[in-house]
Amino acid sequence: MSDRPPTSGLSEAELSDRLRSLAARSATPAPAAGALVRGRAVRRRRARRALLTTAGLAGAAAVFLAFGTPRSTAPRPATTSVPTPAPVQQVLIDLDAHTLTVQGRSFAISAPEPHCPIGERAVTVTAKYPVVNLAPNDIGVGRAGPRNWAVTFTDRANQQRLLLFELTPADLPDVGEDHILGAVGVAPASGRAVYDAVQVGAQVRIAGGQQSEKPLSNAACIDRQPVKGGS
Structure with missing residues (x-):
């Protein structure tokens, strides 16, 4: 131990509070670099999917406005033409x-x-x-x-x-x-x-x-x- 007196005028109680605060901060681990990179990649993918979904909905709306309701592809019933009778001489x-x-x-x-x-x-x-x-x-x-x-x-x-x-x-x-x-x-x-x-x-x-x-x-x-x- 040093025989030098403390440089600050902190009381023993204040010094004890500061030491506990430093200990709590040192107990919280800093995020790893790899985790930060993966988090950024996940956020970018989510943003890209949201952008594509928005663009797809906008395109579908444009097609609907241009062409109206999609036509049915079911086959139409066949029509039979009745020949016109020849005029009587x-x-x-x-x-x-x-x-x-x-x-x-x-x-x-x-x-x-x-x-x-x-x-x-x-x-x-x-x-x-x-x-x-x-x-x-x-x-x-x-x-x-x-x-x-x-x-x-x-x-x-x-x-x-x-x-x-x-x-x-x-x-x-x-x-x-x-x-x-x-x-x-x-x-x-x-x-x-x-x-x-x-x-x-x-x-x-x-x-x-x-x-x-x-x-x-x-x-x-x-x-x-x-x-x-x-x-």
């Missing part, structure tokens, strides 16, 4: 003007004789035959035999009858007149063109003519007799 037979009009073309015809009218104003074409053979009538009047390029319809009695056919060159004077026994005769050399133009199922309107006080029977009017399968 319209044909006009004018017995007063002696013309037949189809597809914008007009053809000269011979109309029915007043005592052998067609008897219909609107008919539907039911069949076509290159040749139809007709039997003579009961009174021996009129030309029997074949009718070329024949177009038929079904009347109210459910009988298939001639609507039109091609006249022969010998019948040329009848074009423009009313001499056919119950049908329409198309001018010679035009029958095939009319036959090809008029479609089965066509709706035919018959205008004019057909005035008779005493129409004859179908048996007397050769061109009004029933047609069976183009016989």
